[in-house]
Amino acid sequence: MIRILLVDDHALVRRGVRLILEQEPDLTVVGEAGDGAEAVEALRDLEVDLVVLDIAMPRMTGLQAAREITRRREPPRLMMLSMHDNEQYFFESLRVGASGYVLKSVADEDLVGAVRAAMRGEAFVYPGAMGSLARDYLDRLRRGESVPQTVLTEREDEVLKLIAEGRSSKDIARDLTISVKTVERHRANILAKLGMRDRTQLTRYAIRAGLIEP
Amino acid sequence: MIRILLVDDHALVRRGVRLILEQEPDLTVVGEAGDGAEAVEALRDLEVDLVVLDIAMPRMTGLQAAREITRRREPPRLMMLSMHDNEQYFFESLRVGASGYVLKSVADEDLVGAVRAAMRGEAFVYPGAMGSLARDYLDRLRRGESVPQTVLTEREDEVLKLIAEGRSSKDIARDLTISVKTVERHRANILAKLGMRDRTQLTRYAIRAGLIEP
DNA sequence: CGCAGAATGGGTGCTACCACCCATCTCCCC
DNA sequence: GGGGAGATGGGTGGTAGCACCCATTCTGCG
Known part of the structure; x- marks a missing residue:
């Protein structure tokens, strides 16, 4: 049974x-x-x-x-x-x-x-x-496109979640008590790792990944 | 029956x-x-x-x-x-x-x-x-907020879909053969109607509304 | 007819986003 | 002890997003 x-x-x-x-x-x-x-x-x-x-x-x-x-x-x-x-x-x-x-x-x-x-x-x-x-x-x-085992780090996940929620970099920086520059650094790294270009794509990704709700 | x-x-x-x-x-x-x-x-x-x-x-x-x-x-x-x-x-x-x-x-x-x-x-x-x-x-x-029978117009839906897909205004303008200004005008109207502030919120909205897939 | 709403487009200006460059510090692992 | 990865932060610059202002055209409706 x-x-x-x-x-x-x-x-x-x-x-x-x-x-x-x-x-x-x-x-x-x-x-x-x-x-x-x-x-x-x-x-x-x-x-x-x-x-x-x-x-x-x-x-x-x-x-x-x-x-x-x-x-x-x-x-x-x-x-x-x-x-x-x-x-x-x-x-x-x-x-x-x-x-x-x-x-x-x-x-x-x-x-x-x-x-x-x-x-x-x-x-x-x-x-x-x-x-x-x-x-x-x-x-x-076959295309050597490196299957996305390139997972994000914990911190990056955290930042991604906030970005995908529509929060601004300044806002996020205040939240995490780090500088705006670092938030932008993380964002750049996330974009690069996922091969994306802007926040809207990150939003969709975060939804797919179960980080946020639509 | x-x-x-x-x-x-x-x-x-x-x-x-x-x-x-x-x-x-x-x-x-x-x-x-x-x-x-x-x-x-x-x-x-x-x-x-x-x-x-x-x-x-x-x-x-x-x-x-x-x-x-x-x-x-x-x-x-x-x-x-x-x-x-x-x-x-x-x-x-x-x-x-x-x-x-x-x-x-x-x-x-x-x-x-x-x-x-x-x-x-x-x-x-x-x-x-x-x-x-x-x-x-x-x-x-009660709040006199004009209930959203203010559904988006067909054209606005169309533009919303493209925005939510992460396309840029320039890109969308080329696609619809209208000027960038008009795309921005539509975007502004959509944001106002839905009471939202930026593209990431539109993305989530479009997903909820079934306009696009996550 | 006149009016409202929709679609179109222009101008101006601020700011956030994003792409590059750079460096320091810490922690872990070989 | 040295090296790599991750987190932190700074600078510079282009451009897109977004908020205001404005106008014109067309269509449907009372």
Whole structure:
């Protein structure tokens, strides 16, 4: 019997996924959570084999929750549920230790298949997604484009978050009690690392990365 | 027997909603569509009492499809399904003649209730949404803030989309074959209408509004 | 007809953003 | 002990973003 914790901010989606999963005799949903924080909370009281985690959620996002969860002693397996066929999310999911990455556009039998594959320990992407995602990945490798393992430093993440929230450099400098110049230095480094040109792109990136909410 | 057409781009969501609805003996889902165009297509061959329409979809959005559908001779009732507790969408939905507006964060019994209410002809919003949406609405009225029936014009939407994508004014001007000054004029108007200060906020807004992907 | 709103475009000026250059200090690791 | 990486800060300069001012044209509507 595979015990599952279901995490999605939309009750309707949660309910639907639950109905789909529970049509299988060997799958049981032992809990639900409406955001990342609730999920982490729920794991303290529940014995869970697999957490099905929506990526885009308010407060603590799925990716943040995933980082939290994998820090536990015997972490359950993680399966990320995503709206988007998006490389950024995909790689980020692998980075945080997810076993699977499934698009919400998959059919229900594929979801069940994905759950079983995740439990067998097969790291995988839903094939439909695999197409464009893996293609991209391989393309970049071939072009020597240095796949974005170039993660930002903690400080840079912090600054990025504030920039993406629309705060000005002066504002951020005051907040972090550093000089405007240093904020600009960080911003320049972030832009360079991510290969971007301005704040709006950083905003979108921060949203994708789960640093801020849209 | 209430015959329902289900329109959502995510098969998983579609499947879940279908399971929820079909637990009721008097509700039957007679068709599914993955986007607005498919929905319009499907309506040509099906007798349908109610269309449950997701708002954010690729190609033709739910709102566009709704406009299309209400142009028919005997249009079915419309119920909009939305991810976001967002005034913009809500008012727009009313404008296109939807009978209901339900957030995906509602519980399943509420969805069923919403379907029944829509069929009884009660124009309504799911109460939970009603709370913050109507509260906002009334608050603004009270403050004399001219409620955002001041939706953006088509041209402004177009410019907003490009700004939010990180394009520069010069770039946008070239694209639309208008002067940089006019782009800046539009930007200023958009910022004023939405009560925002800079491009990063516009980016987040555009993502919330479904104009662009993160 | 006249009026309102939308779209167009011009001018002026401040400031933030962003791209380059430079340096110092600390911490960690070989 | 030396070297690399990260955080800090400074200078200089171009340009885009944004806030004000202004006007013209066209369209739909009472």
